[in-house]
Amino acid sequence: MPKKRSTLKHPAPRFARAAALLTLCLAVLTGAASPVFGQSASAKLYAKVQGEDLLVAIQVTPDFGSWIYDDGPGEVGGLPTQVTLGGIEGAAWTPVWFPEPKVKYDEAIDWTSKIFDKTTVFYAAAPGAGSGAEAANVSAEIVGQVCDTSQCVPWSASL
DSSP states (O other): OOOOOOSOOSHHHHHHHHHHHHHHHHHHHHTTTSOOTTOSEEEEEEEEEETTEEEEEEEEEEOTTOEEEOSSSOBTTBOOOEEEEESSTTOOOOOOBOOOOEEEEETTTTEEEEEEOSOEEEEEEETTOOTTOOGGGOEEEEEEEEEOSSOEEEEEEEO
């Protein structure tokens, strides 16, 4: 019976393959391949003066396969998303308006949660604060939790 020969005729491809495998293993062991803690959603702030009012829209986009919770009371395993607006002295902000959330059933804990798993926009206004206010001075702080099927992590954004 003839001796089996390696399909790799030169040691360089074997070395490159071994080096790539070693690099991947080191990345996993050092945590470089794991998601960055608290970085699984992005947020943008939009503000506009319209007449006497200051209008704000906050766009939040969870990473693919992730979600954030709505602003309702804390649920089993879910920290509600909270938005605090500021930056305009004397502004009386309306409550932040959240759109209708998606209802998600979690078999593991036999519970339904209200979530946002796609780009979502939250709205608020400061009636009467538009005159003399600069929209660029509006700030927002978002605090909540971002989850995927394996874990939930605290998440916040300062805008």
